[in-house]
Structures are given as structure tokens and as C-alpha cells.
Amino acid sequence: MTLAANSRRGQLLSSPESGLISRFLFDGRNNELSHQSALAAAQAEHKRVREAAIRVFELHSLQEERQRILELERKEQERLRVEAAIVEEERRLRELKAKTVPKLPPEPVPEPPKKVEPTPVQQPVAAKPQEPVKQNLTEARQQPTSNAAAPLNRLAPTTLAKPVAQPPAAQIPVARPPPAQKNALADRYVEIHKELKKLRQVLQAEAKVPGSPLKGKMGTYRREIRVSIGQLTAGKGANAQPIAKITMALTEALNGTVPSAPIEVSRFTVGQRQPVAGAVNNEATLPSLFIYLLNICAKGIINQFINECSANPKAADPIGVFTAQIFSQKEFQWCGESLIDILMAKFRVVCPVLFGLRGSDKTERGRQAIGWKKDGPGYVTEQTHNDRMTGLGTGFASISLRDFSKTAKVNPYTSVNYWKALAGIVNSPPNETSNTQYVVLRAMIEGHEQRFLNFYGNAAIAALRLALVEFPKKAPANAAAAQSLRAMVELLRTEGLVLG
Template sequence: MLQIAAIQALLNESLTQIPSVLVDPSNFITDQREPVEGATHNEPQLPSLFLYLLNQFSKAIINQFIQECGGQPKTADPIGVVTAMIYSNKAYLWRGKSLIDILMAKFRVACPVVFGYRGSEKTEQGRARLGWKRESSGWISEQLHINQMKGLAVGYASIALRDFSKSPNTNPWPPSKYWTSLAKIVNTPPTEISNTQCVVLRSMLEHYEERFMNFYGTAAIAALRKALVEFPAKAPEKSPGAFALLGLSEVLKLNAGIEL
């Protein structure tokens, strides 16, 4: 909680105490917004320092998911809590809505698969579309790529599957966004399925199946069957990621009694 307090103190100072050039926030979001009655910030511009700090905060979130959560997926949830708290805070909304698009723009670059991007891991262009990173010497190793995708995918789930039912604030990236991401992956034509997609899908679901079912009930069971049974079954190449999805369906059967 000390970390959250420190972040909030910096953001508050940038809004009220430290002067900076005013800029139009609409350059950093995907929707057009009009003033909303009762909103804290309805003005056409916000301090550039405030937006810069949100940008730096978002970079740190992405880096933490990449560095920490691939090998230790359970460390993603506290990061998701901090992210949701900052981006849902009414003092940091613009015209009544969150500025979380700043974070999601970075997510789209780091893990395009959750936004429906597809590609072949056997081509340069395909790897780029899947978010496979390059170093000066060429593409990073497959193991490093897979580890990064795991961390980002579980991180995405930790943000999107938060329960705001008892909060006075609005969820900045609600579960419907998670559902959309899941649907975009599982509806991939069989010939375009990649190992990266399978890895991302598994990491989005593992540790978050119960929360997903709490939000969507029987519809979640149907979605889990599609993701963990039907999707890997239709993949033309049975990659390690595809086998891992099938394995997760067996884990759910053993540990939670969920028959898919």
C-alpha cells in the first residue's frame, strides 16, 4: 500500500502543485469525450506532467509483468490491483472515464495476441505481429519470448478480471474486455493458429478460471471448453502450447471437478 500511496502522491502533485504545459488528453485515448456533469476533470486539457507520469507508470507495469510474472504467475495479481486502483481513481479520470488507454497502447505493442493479432512464427512479419521481440543480434530466443508472453497474458487477466461490485469506482478495463480477447484468439482459423496464441491463452486462464466463472457462470464453462479442448484440437500443428492447453483442461477436471 506504501507503493500506491507514493504513486498517488506524485500524480496528485502533478495535477495540483507542479506547473507543466497543458495538453489535450484525447491524443492518448481511443474515444471522443465530451464534458460530463460532476467529473473532476472536464477541461479540454490536462497537465503534461500528469500524463507523462501515467505513461511511466504504465511502462513500469508492463516491465513488471515481463520480468516477474512469466515464471511466477501469482505475482501478477498484486500488480493488477495497483493498476486498477490508479486507473479507476476518480481524481485521475478525464471527463468521467479512465485514461487506461495509455496502458493498453503499450499492451497492444507488447502482447498483440490479446487484441486479436495473428501471425506465423516462421516468418519475420509473422513474428513481429505476434510481439516477438528483437535484439541487436536478431530475434530473442523462443524460451524468452514464451516467458514474456506468459507474464503479459497473466498480467492482462489480473487487470481485466477484477471485481468492482463493492467499489464506488468503475472498472477501468472490465471483464467484457477479457471475454473479447478470449474470443478473438479462439476464433482464429485453424491454419493461422500459432504456439504464441496457445501460450497466451493458457496464461490468461490458468489461476483465473474461477474468477472467470464467477463473472460469466455457465457461459464461462462453454468458453473454457472452446479454449482448452476445441481450440488446441483444431490446431494443425500440435505445438507445446497446444498440448499445454489440453493439459490445463485435465488439471481443472482433477482439481476443481470441472468436466470440459
């Protein structure tokens, strides 16, 4: 036992760690030198660990900064990509607007057709049973016949090549309405527009009076109508909800749900009217709020044409349908006729050329005459002006070329008004034409040719010949809008309508 114990003791003392134990047990371990040595070692280790931690922290901070810079760089690249895409789309849009279809060279013909000069207005001659239906449309009071022409793509080129090559008595020129009547109508629309402004000022002041029934409610109606008109879109049944909201607002204003002072309706119509048997509203007055809301509808319609239809002319059709639907409702008429004069008064102010007015695009007085909008002290750019006129021209056509042959309602704005507007432009003397006229004329015709033909048949062909072939000859050689009218002739030729 003693030997084993001694052996284990010897192994312990002879192991490598025996030196540590011996040093730990050494009496000098607590002296100052030993403590200083241990402190220096601890400080050195602390410094090493601290420096390593600082390096790790700095490296992490640099990595975070790098990630932040990379993220900013990514966002900037995305912003530049989006801006570049927007610029590219805008460039493409401008190119599309500036493009015109070049006119094809004339086809060789054995004998060129004789030029047919416009002749004085003649009385219509009864057409033979086998001949196409013809009608003298130079008198504004005469109603057009619907469906007088075959579909555009079915008309034979040989038939349309000389649509007016008939005996003089059967020729159908575009008539020029007497200047006095035309100017009187345009002036009356200006007066109606002024009356609408006065009404708006009066009602807006009344709506601010504490306790007024108009306070709050009038503004709510106005916003609902503007928003609802902005929601109009193509598609069967797509506009049922916005139209229902507008109809409800007009009905509540008309039946006195929100009371307002009566106002003489004759202040807002072109001609004097007499009570009509069976009409819903035959009294001399109607609630002023109702007239005000009709004015808001008219303003919304005009704004939609300007803002939506220059780039997308097809957007005009649902707005035209809505316009016809509202103004043809018997409940919203007066003495058996629509109050669409309120809308036309606004058209007269923003697009005067539709009502026979003329002026130079280059002068201050001329621009005022043709409705060139002001932008601060100056005017909007030519491109903006042309966009506005395009939207208004196609909008006017979408209202005035509506077919009411399949409904019991009365058309509030018949196609005779389209004929008058087209004639007022086409019959301008050469020294009074303007680029604005050509822009509006193209917008009135493009996309609406078939409806025009459906209403007027051969008379429409004669009118299109004057508008697209003869009228551009009055323009200066560098008139781009006039060139675009000539290009339309070739486009119509490809669809079977030969104008010359």
C-alpha cells in the first residue's frame, strides 16, 4: 500500500502540470511583480479583444453602408427606368398623333371625271324606285331619313365614284345657312352661357347662408355628378350605376326634395316655347337647382370630351349615349322639348367653329374667336389646343349623329345640327380658313362616316366629297391638318367609298 501511494505521488509530481502547481504554491505568487505581470497580460488580452471587436464592428458597418448604397442605387435605377419608359410612351404618343397616312397616287382612269361645282339649293326631285334614296338637306327644318345608305363596306366603288353626277335638279350641295341666322344662334348661346354663370353665382352664395336647404347638399350633388360622368365607359350595362346617381340627383332637384327658388326656363333656351299637351313640365319656371345641376352635367360632358377623347376617340360614344339619355327624358324637358341648349351653349364657348365662327390661329382676335384657351397671360400650346378641338369635334359628332329610330323618345339634338356644323366649316372662304377648322372637321368625320351615310345617303357622299377633297384645297400648302383630311380619302377608298 505504501509503495502504491508513493508511486501515485511520484506520477503527480512528475507530470507536466506539476510545475504549475508548484508555481501556484510558490510563496512569491502574491508579490507586486507577479501582479503587474498578470495585469499587463490581462491588459494586452483586453486590448487584443477590443481591437478585434472594433474591426468586426467596422467591417459590419461598412457592409451595412455598402448595402444601403446598393439599395439606393437600385431604387435610382428603377426610377430612371420608369421615367425612361414614361418618356418613351409619351414620345410614341406624340409620334402617333403626328403621323398621317400619305396619299396614294391617283389611279389611272381613261377619262377623269368632270369636276362638279356646288350649285344653288334646288328642290328635291322624287327618286325613281330603283334609284338610291336622295333627299335635299339644305333646309334645316327638314328631318333626315334614317338608313338611307348601305353599310360602308358594301357600297360598290363604281356606284360611289360619281355620287352627285345627276341632273342639276337632283344635285345635293352643302348649303350655307344665312350668316344672320347663324350668328344669331351663336350669339344666343353666348347669352345662355352668361345666364348660367349668373345662376351659379347666385346659388353658390345662397348655399353659404346658414340654414339654407342648399347648404352642403348642392356641393354633394355637384361632386356626385362629376364623379359619375368620369366613370362612363363602353360596354352594355356598364354605366347603369353612374347614370342612376345622376338621374336621382336631377329628380330630387326637380321634385323639390331639396327646395330651391323657381327660375324662368326661357332664359336658358334658344327660342320661345309654348305649353304642349302631355308635357311633364309646362310651367314658365322650374327649380333653379335643377337648371344648375343640368349645367353641371353639361360641364362634365364637355370636360370628358376634352380630357378623354383626343387620344381615344372611341371614348366619346358612351358619353354621347349618356347625353342623349339624359336630355331625352320627358321628366327633364320643358314644354315638350329638351334643354340641351344648356350643353350647346358650352360647346359654343369652347369650340366656336362648330357654329360657323371663324378666325386666324395666328392673331389674338382670331384665337379668341375660335376658342383658343388662355393659360395665364398667354395661350395653351398648339398641340394642347388641337387635342382639345379633336375631343370636342368627335364629341359633337357622338351627340348629333345618334339614331333614335328604334326608340319612342325624341332625339334631343338631331343630325341636322351635324349637317349645319359641317356646312359652316366647309363653306368658309379660302381667306378665312384656319387649322382649327381642319382639326375639328377631321374629328367630326373620322369614325362617324357610316352614321353620316346612314342618315343622309348620297347627300352624305356629296358632303364628304366637299369636306375631304374640295375644302382642303383652300388650305395653305403646309397645313398639316388639311393634309390629314386628304389622307382620309384614301382610307375611305379602301373601305369601298370613292370620293375622288
